[in-house]
Amino acid sequence: MKRVTILGSTGSIGCQTVEIIKKHPKRFKVLGLSAHKNIDLLEEQLIELRPQIVAVLDKAAAMELKKRVEGKVRVLVGAEGLEELASLPESDLVVNAIVGSAGLDPTIAAIEADKELALANKESLVVGGEIVRGLVQKRGARVIPVDSEHSAIFQCLQGESPGDVVRLLLTGSGGPFRGKRLEELKDVAVEEALAHPRWKMGRKISIDSATLMNKGLEIIEAHFLFGIDYDRIEVVIHPQSIIHSMVEFRDGSIKAHLGWADMRIPIQYALSFPERLSSPLAGLDFSDLGQFTFEKPDLVNFPCLELALQAARNGRTYPAVLNAANEEAVAAFLDRRIPFILIPQIIGQTLDTHSPRNANDLSVLKEVERWARNRTKELIKRASEL
């Protein structure tokens, strides 16, 4: 019986995690849950899973929930509550399914408390990669990625020596706008950008898939997860999304992970690792699938990927700025305050005016993130006033 804490249980990954755990009641027991502010859904999950403790980031929502569940479950409040939840002494595994850089502190808390960590929050590594990598090495922590690409790579590395790896091949569908030119993307509606052709995902990550920023963030995530240099991480566009990523070894062998584009596979793997549990998903019929195609990513018409590559190579606090600017720009697009094609422009402008600092100090990171968010908000404001 694994005792599990789910951070961000009301989001897309969180809900799917809950669903899988409910299918395996003899294997998993939920000790803790957390939400940003969706306390209605959190309350439903509470009733079903009966955790000992929950945390709500938004203070007003936390107070409201406290009233509703008085005496039945302990409710922790705010960022501190989240960190306390991430380091519950009784839990074996923490699933970090928080969206955005708010996931970094709980990641650090979980590792420092020697918890096994199933990491869906890529921002923990994009923003805090150096700190988290150092901590993981220091404490010998086990981090199992939940992102489908990183889960694929993690699985391909099982039974292999890290020193034999020569290249990581991150696959991506190319998103809903693959093949389009920048001009054609000027006036795309939010709904079009959210309509991902293969994966069912949350809103923020769906937009990141449409801009290809997601692939850029994944490169940074892969770099810190697997300790591979950026010049040995390659993006391959594979619109069918059946190959979820690949690892090339020094002898010319490549291992790939394939399957349906369904997040329940990598989530379940992260929960059950090192075991595999049965899944209700039917096997692939390759003759039905017909064909797989591959293309180079289009850096000209999808400048977010190019910005991410530059930020990755420049290192230091550039990835943190990239991420903060992207979060703000995507939120503005989702609120219909800026058009789609301004997302990369605004991120690029924020990066251009950044004075980089070393990224191994959490307080520096926070300061830089604050600066980046303010700067991006200014640029968004200016753009939306035009």
Add this chain to the structure above:
Amino acid sequence: MKRVTILGSTGSIGCQTVEIIKKHPKRFKVLGLSAHKNIDLLEEQLIELRPQIVAVLDKAAAMELKKRVEGKVRVLVGAEGLEELASLPESDLVVNAIVGSAGLDPTIAAIEADKELALANKESLVVGGEIVRGLVQKRGARVIPVDSEHSAIFQCLQGESPGDVVRLLLTGSGGPFRGKRLEELKDVAVEEALAHPRWKMGRKISIDSATLMNKGLEIIEAHFLFGIDYDRIEVVIHPQSIIHSMVEFRDGSIKAHLGWADMRIPIQYALSFPERLSSPLAGLDFSDLGQFTFEKPDLVNFPCLELALQAARNGRTYPAVLNAANEEAVAAFLDRRIPFILIPQIIGQTLDTHSPRNANDLSVLKEVERWARNRTKELIKRASEL
């Protein structure tokens, strides 16, 4: 330093094994070599690799070689010589690259002498599968497959639990006649059948690829190597031959091995296992590859695969008869004594008149094989007299 004996060093796999070993003189030392009768090439290999001992199956050729190398190297003769070579006390690894069922006895000898075995001789498992599997279990032997498909599966199983495997997906190019109908194959020339579109291989196995018998033999090989039921082994035609085979696990995950269609990759892996050595082969460029396609195998126009599937499911001595009949029929086709489309007909007729016996006794297997060869030869004679 691994001390290696290569059985069948003058064949296609044998020569490539020698080539790889020459590239890694600090890792491998050749102790023994063997040939059927190509003593000219064997003598060249002797001079270069300086083994302690060699074996030649053909007695006249062995005597001739003895005269040539008198006093420089010990020359063993015939089937007994081959078995002695396979069980050399000083060797760590035996590479069995013999073509045909002559490879079975040396496989048994190597396992009984507790040698690690790199197995390219699929007939060891097709004919003697039950005996070899029993011996491997009894002695806890390590058998590393060399066939590209089985090497792919073996690699995909590293770091995994055998109990999690739900399906093996054996890929095949479909051979030079993929898409053709039986009528169109009536008068194909030997040269056309030998012209494999993807893999550079020996003559016998090239014909087996053209009839799809090779895929059938590989199913039986996979069954005995990995202990997987026949109804969980599937053939997928993948004409580009970049995916070399796949394993599906119970959670819906599929692992695949990919690479250039170059036997040096699986041969080197079998030599270096559990390590991987560098290879001069350049990495795959997926956007250059463009696309992968998949089809179901065509059992109607390629009846050899259907015959093999039936023989596999019927078990007992049927696979041994299938293999012996196929060896004779392919030899007759290569000698231009029968047309291509008679290969499956003659094998089918031999199988139809076989009275199966238990396959766990070597002397029974030899007897059945003799019967099958004689029966097939009769059928070939009758056909060529028409």
